Amino acid sequence: xxxxxxxxxxxxxxxxxxxxxxxxxxxxxxxxxxxxxxxxxxxxxxxxxxxxxxxxxxxxxxxxxxxxxxxxxxxxxxxxxxxxxxxxxxxxxxxxxxxxxxxxxxxxxxxxxxxxxxxxxxxxxxxxxxxxxxxxxxxxxxxxxxxxxxxxxxxxxxxxxxxxxxxxxxxxxxxxxxxxxxxxxxxxxxxxxxxxxxxxxxxxxxxxxxxxxxxxxxxxxxxxxxxxxxxxxxxxxxxxxxxxxxxxxxxxxxxxxxxxxxxxxxxxxxxxxxxxxxxxxxxxxxxxxxxxxxxxxxxxxxxxxxxxxxxxxxxxxxxxxxxxxxxxxxxxxxxxxxxxxxxxxxxxxxxxxxxxxxxxxxxxxxxxxxxxxxxxxxxxxxxxxxxxxxxxxxxxxxxxxxxxxxxxxxxxxxxxxxxxxxxxxxxxxxxxxxxxxxxxxxxxxxxxxxxxxxxxxxxxxxxxxxxxxxxxxxxxxxxxxxxxxxxxxxxxxxxxxxxxxxxxxxxxxxxxxxxxxxxxxxxxxxxxxxxxxxxxxxxxxxxxxxxxxxxxxxxxxxxxxxxxxxxxxxxxxxxxxxxxxxxxxxxxxxxxxxxxxxxxxxxxx
RNA sequence: GGUCCCGUAGCUCAGCUGGAUAGAGCACCUGCCUUCUAAGCAGGCGGCCGUUGGUUCGAAUCCAACCGGGAUCGCCA
Numbered sequence: 001x002x003x004x005x006x007x008x009x010x011x012x013x014x015x016x017x018x019x020x021x022x023x024x025x026x027x028x029x030x031x032x033x034x035x036x037x038x039x040x041x042x043x044x045x046x047x048x049x050x051x052x053x054x055x056x057x058x059x060x061x062x063x064x065x066x067x068x069x070x071x072x073x074x075x076x077x078x079x080x081x082x083x084x085x086x087x088x089x090x091x092x093x094x095x096x097x098x099x100x101x102x103x104x105x106x107x108x109x110x111x112x113x114x115x116x117x118x119x120x121x122x123x124x125x126x127x128x129x130x131x132x133x134x135x136x137x138x139x140x141x142x143x144x145x146x147x148x149x150x151x152x153x154x155x156x157x158x159x160x161x162x163x164x165x166x167x168x169x170x171x172x173x174x175x176x177x178x179x180x181x182x183x184x185x186x187x188x189x190x191x192x193x194x195x196x197x198x199x200x201x202x203x204x205x206x207x208x209x210x211x212x213x214x215x216x217x218x219x220x221x222x223x224x225x226x227x228x229x230x231x232x233x234x235x236x237x238x239x240x241x242x243x244x245x246x247x248x249x250x251x252x253x254x255x256x257x258x259x260x261x262x263x264x265x266x267x268x269x270x271x272x273x274x275x276x277x278x279x280x281x282x283x284x285x286x287x288x289x290x291x292x293x294x295x296x297x298x299x300x301x302x303x304x305x306x307x308x309x310x311x312x313x314x315x316x317x318x319x320x321x322x323x324x325x326x327x328x329x330x331x332x333x334x335x336x337x338x339x340x341x342x343x344x345x346x347x348x349x350x351x352x353x354x355x356x357x358x359x360x361x362x363x364x365x366x367x368x369x370x371x372x373x374x375x376x377x378x379x380x381x382x383x384x385x386x387x388x389x390x391x392x393x394x395x396x397x398x399x400x401x402x403x404x405x406x407x408x409x410x411x412x413x414x415x416x417x418x419x420x421x422x423x424x425x426x427x428x429x430x431x432x433x434x435x436x437x438x439x440x441x442x443x444x445x446x447x448x449x450x451x452x453x454x455x456x457x458x459x460x461x462x463x464x465x466x467x468x469x470x471x472x473x474x475x476x477x478x479x480x481x482x483x484x485x486x487x488x489x490x491x492x493x494x495x496x497x498x499x500x501x502x503x504x505x506x507x508x509x510x511x512x513x514x515x516x517x518x519x520x521x522x523x524x525x526x527x528x529x530x531x532x533x534x535x536x537x538x539x540x541x542x543x544x545x546x547x548x549x550x551x552x553x554x555x556x557x558x559x560x561x562x563x564x565x566x567x568x569x570x571x572x573x574x575x576x577x578x579x580x581x582x583x584x585x586x587x588x589x590x591x592x593x594x595x596x597x598x599x600x601x602x603x604x605x
Numbered sequence: 606g607g608u609c610c611c612g613u614a615g616c617u618c619a620g621c622u623g624g625a626u627a628g629a630g631c632a633c634c635u636g637c638c639u640u641c642u643a644a645g646c647a648g649g650c651g652g653c654c655g656u657u658g659g660u661u662c663g664a665a666u667c668c669a670a671c672c673g674g675g676a677u678c679g680c681c682a
Contacts, residue, residue, distance in 0.1 A: 029622090032622085032623095032624080034624085037625065037626090039625085039626075040625080045624095045625090047624055047625090049624070049662070049663075050624095052662090059662090083625070084624095084625070085624085085625090085662090085663095086624080086625065126682085163682075166681095166682070167681090167682090168682085280682095305680095307680065316608080317608085317678095318678075321679090321680050322680095323680085324680045325680075326680090328680085330679095330680065330681080330682090331681070331682050334682090357676095358609085358610065358675095358676065358677090359676055359677070360676095360677090360682095361608095361609060361610075361676075361677070362608080362609075362676090362677055362678070363677090363682095365609085386610085388610075388611080388675085388676090389675080389676085391675095396675095418644095421644070422644085425642095425643095425644070427642065427644095443644085451617095454618075454619085455617090455618065455619095456618085456619085458610070458611080459610085459611065459618090460610085460611065460674090460675065460676090461617085461618090462616090462617065462618095464616085464617070464631095466631095467616090467617065467630095467631070470630085470631075471644050472630085472631085472644055472645090473629085473630040473631060473644095474617095474618080474619090474629060474630040474631085475630080475644085477644060478630095478644070478645090480644085481642080481644050481645075482644095482645090484642075484644095485641085485642055485645085488641080488642060489641055489642090492641065493641090545618095545619085546619095549618090549619060549620095549629090552619095552629085552630090553629090556629085559645060559646070560646070560647090562641080562645085562646085563637095563643095563645070563646040563647085564646075564647090566640080566641075567641060568640095568641045569640065569641065604642080605642085605644075
């Protein structure tokens with residue numbers, strides 16, 4: 001159980017109290033600390049209902065006795081009140097001030113090194129078409145999770161699998177050779193992945209035309225779909241590729257090269273990167289040996305036709321084929337081999353996280369069971385970071401119907417929206433063109449990333465383009481705005497002498513001991529105080545949305561503070577120093593939280 | 606049909622390791638820029654937490670069934 005700074009103080013005292021009063025302490029896990037609801041006085045609430053058997057007393061009596069004990073033994077506990085079975089504890093202002101003092105000197109959202117190494121896989125595109133909105137959810141999720149794990153003290157290895165071989169790329173290659181007239185990204189000005197995607201579509205068109213023609217001649221539809229010459233051609237090309245035909249390989253490398261250039265441009269703009277790429281062309285033969293070894297070990301079994309299977313019926317699943325009768329392997333085989341290879345290449349990995357859509361839930365369930373059955377010690381550290389599809393207001397994205405939202409186009413749109421709003425507000429006139437461009441890029445992407453990350457990954461989500469470029473309310477830009485505002489405040493505090501004295505925070509000791517917190521200050525401090533626990537939660541559950549939502553809560557509270565409490569205009573230097581420190585700590589934590597989400601924090605906006 | 610995921614305000618989502626009168630944002634309405642950035646703040650409107658049962662002192666939260674939406678059940682990837 002993760003204990004925040006306050007729980008570390010309260011819990012032992014609480015347990016001691018129970019022991020002293022009732023001769024026995026409850027299970028520490030059973031004690032739930034929760035924030036006191038705003039309609040009651042207090043900061044932390046403990047519900048004593050679960051402990052009535054232990055105390056043998058009524059709820060009020062128990063809560064009062066425990067409350068008395070805490071007040072007596074814990075300095076941070078100022079007073080308490082009891083409502084029904086709820087013990088509402090008021091924490092002394094000095095505690096919060098002390099917390100701020102401590103937090104301002106450290107990074108709230110950076111945990112000590114755990115010594116653990118974790119691999120996170122995300123993106124994993126096919127090389128026959130450009131990246132789209134679905135990839136963006138995947139990429140932002142995976143990237144954010146890797147950053148969160150890093151912040152939580154882990155060493156992280158970011159990888160992607162590039163599905164660079166197979167019938168899909170052969171289709172693009174055939175169409176390009178037939179209809180391309182030597183078109184290249186340079187000659188056409190098209191981004192490489194777009195160009196290759198264009199020929200994938202061309203292939204599909206040609207195939208459909210051929211099928212139609214065959215049907216017109218009286219061929220059955222299924223038959224026609226299988227025998228269309230252009231499809232045969234693609235299949236033949238795949239065989240040639242596998243045989244290592246130099247011309248096919250050369251074309252394949254050339255076209256994939258175009259695609260990688262395109263992908264890299266998209267990744268760069270999206271602000272994500274990888275430590276290592278795994279190419280399917282290099283891994284698709286892996287796993288066969290491992291499966292055969294498993295067969296010898298009795299983990300798998302062979303059927304009469306010679307195919308090799310795993311029996312997962314005991315786990316409530318089915319039998320699954322791992323090697324065909326002719327000895328060739330399958331997707332599952334490949335994934336087995338790739339996982340083993342990765343753990344060999346990165347010894348000491350304690351976890352491996354696959355960011356893959358929930359349509360593959362079953363696949364990963366089976367994969368993990370197999371690896372466990374093979375006796376691989378690390379199999380328990382495997383995790384499928386599953387996420388739901390992204391729907392459009394018009395329904396599902398379908399490539400065949402052309403309703404797919406292209407990743408590059410989408411980024412253009414959100415940035416354009418940020419620009420339109422920014423220019424309308426016209427408070428950035430002092431900035432140069434390059435600076436403004438960079439800023440709009442930052443804001444637009446923040447809107448997009450936050451929109452995709454604030455939702456629980458498990459849930460299918462609706463992508464409303466209009467809402468995603470919203471810059472107000474519960475959005476990434478709102479958080480950035482608060483950060484920029486604080487930075488501006490802090491710059492002024494350092495640069496601008498007010499009433500003849502400079503306001504740099506260090507020059508005056510912030511109030512601590514007898515400081516009376518304003519409700520607005522306390523609200524911010526309490527949320528700041530929860531930040532590490534939320535990071536821990538996000539890191540444990542591999543779920544950026546918790547952190548995303550909390551970051552919003554923090555800046556929302558800060559905005560309320562900012563609106564009604566003077567900082568630079570405060571005349572009492574100790575109070576002013578306290579508020580500056582509060583502001584700078586919020587700014588630091590906010591930029592760290594944004595960093596964990598893969599979002600940049602602007603100095604002004 | 607089997608298995609898995611999801612169902613909370615008009616819309617998009619939090620809350621789900623059980624706790625007090627269920628929260629945000631958007632939209633709509635009212636106020637607030639001679640004061641540190643109004644991409645902001647304050648307030649209003651808006652709910653049978655899919656339905657029914659069960660467990661419990663207590664259920665949006667746990668269990669079961671049902672309804673609705675989706676995914677998956679290839680010797681495809």
